[in-house]
Amino acid sequence: xxxxxxxxxxxxxxxxxxxxxxxxxxxxxxxxxxxxxxxxxxxxxxxxxxxxxxxxxxxxxxxxxxxxxxxxxxxxxxxxxxxxxxxxxxxxxxxxxxxxxxxxxxxxxxxxxxxxxxxxxxxxxxxxxxxxxxxxxxxxxxxxxxxxxxxxxxxxxxxxxxxxxxxxxxxxxxxxxxxxxxxxxxxxxxxxxxxxxxxxxxxxxxxxxxxxxxxxxxxxxxxxxxxxxxxxxxxxxxxxxxxxxxxxxxxxxxxxxxxxxxxxxxxxxxxxxxxxxxxxxxxxxxxxxxxxxxxxxxxxxxxxxxxxxxxxxxxxxxxxxxxxxxxxxxxxxxxxxxxxxxxxxxxxxxxxxxxxxxxxxxxxxxxxxxxxxxxxxxxxxxxxxxxxxxxxxxxxxxxxxxxxxxxxxxxxxxxx
Amino acid sequence: xxxxxxxxxxxxxxxxxxxxxxxxxxxxxxxxxxxxxxxxxxxxxxxxxxxxxxxxxxxxxxxxxxxxxxxxxxxxxxxxxxx
Numbered sequence: 001x002x003x004x005x006x007x008x009x010x011x012x013x014x015x016x017x018x019x020x021x022x023x024x025x026x027x028x029x030x031x032x033x034x035x036x037x038x039x040x041x042x043x044x045x046x047x048x049x050x051x052x053x054x055x056x057x058x059x060x061x062x063x064x065x066x067x068x069x070x071x072x073x074x075x076x077x078x079x080x081x082x083x084x085x086x087x088x089x090x091x092x093x094x095x096x097x098x099x100x101x102x103x104x105x106x107x108x109x110x111x112x113x114x115x116x117x118x119x120x121x122x123x124x125x126x127x128x129x130x131x132x133x134x135x136x137x138x139x140x141x142x143x144x145x146x147x148x149x150x151x152x153x154x155x156x157x158x159x160x161x162x163x164x165x166x167x168x169x170x171x172x173x174x175x176x177x178x179x180x181x182x183x184x185x186x187x188x189x190x191x192x193x194x195x196x197x198x199x200x201x202x203x204x205x206x207x208x209x210x211x212x213x214x215x216x217x218x219x220x221x222x223x224x225x226x227x228x229x230x231x232x233x234x235x236x237x238x239x240x241x242x243x244x245x246x247x248x249x250x251x252x253x254x255x256x257x258x259x260x261x262x263x264x265x266x267x268x269x270x271x272x273x274x275x276x277x278x279x280x281x282x283x284x285x286x287x288x289x290x291x292x293x294x295x296x297x298x299x300x301x302x303x304x305x306x307x308x309x310x311x312x313x314x315x316x317x318x319x320x321x322x323x324x325x326x327x328x329x330x331x332x333x334x335x336x337x338x339x340x341x342x343x344x345x346x347x348x349x350x351x352x353x354x355x356x357x358x359x360x361x362x363x364x365x366x367x368x369x370x371x372x373x374x375x376x377x378x379x380x381x382x383x384x385x386x387x388x389x390x391x392x393x394x395x396x397x398x399x400x401x402x403x404x405x406x407x408x409x410x411x412x413x414x415x416x
Numbered sequence: 417x418x419x420x421x422x423x424x425x426x427x428x429x430x431x432x433x434x435x436x437x438x439x440x441x442x443x444x445x446x447x448x449x450x451x452x453x454x455x456x457x458x459x460x461x462x463x464x465x466x467x468x469x470x471x472x473x474x475x476x477x478x479x480x481x482x483x484x485x486x487x488x489x490x491x492x493x494x495x496x497x498x499x
Contacts, residue, residue, distance in 0.1 A: 240463035251459040253437075254488070299434040302465045302489045307417050309430035342459045398459040399450065411458050414434060 003107055022191040023067075026199035031227030032060045034381060035219060037206050037242060039063025041072035041182075041367065042234035042359050044189035044200075045374020046381070048106070051196035053375075054382035056230075059198045062221060064205035068186035071237060074304075074336035075367040076259050076281065076293045078272050080117045080177035081142050084133040087392030087404045088345065089140045091372055094389050096142075096176060098371030108188030110180050111286070116271040117177030118147075118156065120321065122166040126276055130172040137174070145173045156273065160323055166277035168321075177272060179283050185370060209246045209356070216246075216356040232357045232381050234373075237337035238302075239360035248352045250360060251342040251398045253413040256301040256335045257293065257364045258310055262328040264288030273321070280317035282325075290328060292318060296338060296364060298414045305335045338364045344416030345404035348377050348386070349395040357381050358395065363416055417491050422498060423478040431476040437461060438469040438483050438499075465489045471499070 001007065001020050011018055034050060036043045039061050047061045079099050081092035103110050121127045127146075134144035148170045153161060161168045190200055201223065208220035209231070218227035233242045243250045265288050274281040282292035294314030297306045311333060319326045341347065341361035346369070351358045359377040362369060376390035386394075392404060409415040417429040439462070443453045466489060472482045485495040 240461070241465065244462070244464060249456075249460045249462060251461065253461055253463050299429075299486075300437075300463070300468065300470070300488045301491065303491055307429055307491075309428065312430075399452070399455040401450065412436070 003109070022187055023194035023200050026060070026201050028060065028201050028204065028221070028223050028226050029058070029199065031218065032199070032229070033057030034059045034230045034232065035226060035228035036061045036232045036234055037219070038070075038233065038235035039067045039186075039190070039200060039202065040070045040234065040236070041185055041189070041370035042236060042362075042373050042377065043232075044186060044193055045370050046232060046234055046359065046377045047198045047200075047374075048189045048193040048196070049375045049378035050382060051193055051198050054378060056382050059193075060226070061193070061198060061200045062204045062206060062219070062226070063200070063202045066202050067190055067200065068183050071336045071338075071366060072186045072370070073183050074259065074334060075182055076283070076291050077179045077182045077285075077367065078117065078177070078281065078283065079112075079180055079368040080174050080272075081368070082117065082119065082133065082137055082144065082172070082174045082177065083406065084136045085404055085406055088406065089136060089142065090389040091376070091393075092369065093140060093142050094375065095369050095372030098375060099180060100176070102188075102371060106188045106192035108184065108191060110184040110188050112180045113178045114176050115178040115283070116173055116175045118152070118171040118173050118271055118273045120152075120159070120171045120274060120276045121169050122277045123169065127169055134172050143174060143176050145175065147171045147173055156271075158322055158324055160321060163320065166320065179272060180367075182367060189374070206242065206245070209242070209353075211246070211353060215354045230355045230357065230381055232359060232377060233351075234359040234377065236339045236360055236362045236366055239339050239358070243351070243358070246351065246353050246356055250347070250358075250395075252339045252361050253300050254302055255296045255299070255338050255340045255414060256303065256306045257296045257338050258306040258314070258333055258335045259291070259293040260311070260314065260333045261285070261331050262290040262325070263331045265290065265328060275317050275321040278317035278320065280314060280321060282318060282322075289331060290325060296340070296414060302337060303335070304337055338362070340413035340416055342398060342411040342413060343403035343405040344407055344409075346373070346393050347395050348373065348380060348390045348393040350380075351395070417493070419472060419482070419484060419493055420496050421474050421477060421480065421482065422496060423480055424474065427474070427477055431474060433473045433475045435471045435473055438471045467494055
């Protein structure tokens, strides 16, 4: 069923009895041409672009739980393409362009809202660093604007401009950045992929990867053996566990990142704001909750929950930047498991096993990349050659010394 | 999460800094030329579920380095030793 204003009115008149499930509940076939492990943003987008752009035969997506229960439904929904290093800037801009056309492409309201991302700076050197990043973006055709203190005050009056320790001096703005309804991204890609014949198989956990002479043959799952001519791993957070099943290791540690939502408030913050002196980013959802987050907890974890000192630290950052939110009550907090790589950048590449491809290492920036990671991973799987904007995300860049380290902190995953 | 420091007793995790995996061993010598051994030591990790040895530093306490065995699936601290 195609969604449109007409279909909404027709169903309203019929008492909403004609809506169909958005995607088919598929049962596993004995084998597929391409199997994607992971029914999150990355896996579903990959399946969709494989079905749409490439002629690869039968495709399945295997999800261990229910669709959208992983990081795609656990993030702070921010999209932006304000990266400064070669290898990153064109990739994230492709993602932004795909976000801009996504809803028409998949016929689904993902609530893409380009409300602007404001990165606040608090010192002269930080202004210079932001100006440099903004210039890099503009040279790549990405929009960026440097605001001084008074320009920023006109748009965002409620910051603590005269904070004694971290006075607000201005902001680097990407106006095309913003937020997207995260669950709708999973549902929309799932529906669009399913309509193009992709089998989406939920409650199907992979327990082993079958190989013969170094070539992948399929997977063992909790719903039986499924053959695969090509296999793609898109399970950020658990990538090392799947790599271990296939017999190799990755330059990744799994860490927990917490996110937070306040009680519902009247419209207050109409863009995305990040604190430059600590680690804090905030936006307001359409339901009114302030959605915010900060740093990872800093230790390895597969438990999807964090500890209280990080909650305190994130809230302190928020109150330092905008004291007015200090009286809002916290409604919920939760944790997700991140693939933290050794240089803070992702991996979209071949693996050491033939016909096994890997899309991993998204640290805590995977959500904004969902369309481009799917687009480029599909390209890699179908053509057995990397897409040109993702060509730097190689697995061997660590051995080769070609790291993409935006933050410049070295091989210390908990600091990226 | 609380870590029982051998010197200070059980303290909240906010007093400690997690530094790195204690299960990897620095190659004995070399390093002038990149080798697979060094790449593995610097970058590659097992990163599996279950108990794992890690270095923690008691930065807001006695400044001791500790080798903590911790279950990364449950955050349970199983053992704390001095290196």
